Amino acid sequence: MPSLSLTRTVQVLALLALSLLLLYVGRLFLVPLVFAAILAMLLAPVARQLERWGAGRIVSGLLCVLLLLAFMGGICWAIGAQAANISEQLPQIQQKVQVLLQQAQHWIQQRFGVAPREQIQFVEEQVAKFGQSANRYLTTSLKGVAGLLGGLVLVLLYLFFMLWGRHKFREFFLRLAPSEQHQEVNQMLQEIMRVGGQYLSGRLLSVLFLTVVYGVGFLVIGLKNALLLALIAALPTLVPYVGAYVGAIFPLIMAMVGGSAGQLLPTLGVILFAQAVDNNVVEPLVMGSRLNLSPIFTIIAVVLGELLWGIPGMILFEPLTAILRIVCSHVPALHPYAFLLADEAHTPQWIKRVKSKSKQLL
Known part of the structure; x- marks a missing residue:
């Protein structure tokens, strides 16, 4: 009996290791496919409603893809329109950055005894080292952008065909099981569809809530480009846990270099308040224990x-x-x-x- 238990444990660990290896090796293929599957779970009720109104499967699938593109395009337009305002404020921001740098140099000199000339020399050395590898970083970035665009095209194609053939996929899983287990399999598929769609919709509602609260809060405290900063702070929260910290960095930096000295703490207060309400009220309501x-x-x-x-x-x-x-x-x-x-x-x-x-x- 102990040997059998040990054998079973080894088999489970081997299967887990093989699964992780396959996930890593096949990530370029699996990431767009899984994204499309989650989006298909979210948009399946929309496709069903369009079909009830008389649209065919192909038309309903195309309309869902166009709806997704319109949503993404709206976000990009809002960010681009607001980003144009920041470009007009670059001279003031540069002056504020120079003042902050001078204050930082003075503090470093008093604290560590390093003269400003030595500080500038150190920074120039670091910039030179960075410049040596700039071509490599640029090439990597261009490849990343090309890969992102290619992945988006694949996601849209996968999404359309998943919405179009969703009934066939359900029938496929039912045929894998014996007829007496069809009810159990059908229930499992319904739970998976519900969890996948509700997770993404819950995340999007959370982002929308944070965007509104951030925007209103930043406007109240007089922070410039409040809508852009709210979007930039809210979008990274699609990533659980880490996204909230990443999103908070840019508004805090802009409050420091683009606003007045008294706006840093109010900006931090708005972010902390919004995150507290989102974590303790909004997410439990829109996602709960799903x-x-x-x-x-x-x-x-x-x-x-x-x-x-x-x-x-x-x-x-x-x-x-x-x-x-x-x-x-x-x-x-x-x-x-x-x-x-x-x-x-x-x-x-x-x-x-x-x-x-x-x-x-x-």
């Missing part, structure tokens, strides 16, 4: 996703882990793994009451 993932495995999913797929993995591995938990919960032999991945915390009563009242109103 993923039903243990916090430790949520963090593991984000870290593992970054290691294997980079930033896209940080976004995708959380819903993928939730889908894995659903599959394990519907396979008797994998129930222990579903129990391990599941969240042991219960949904707060106030969230249940709000949701029940909203359903009654609707």
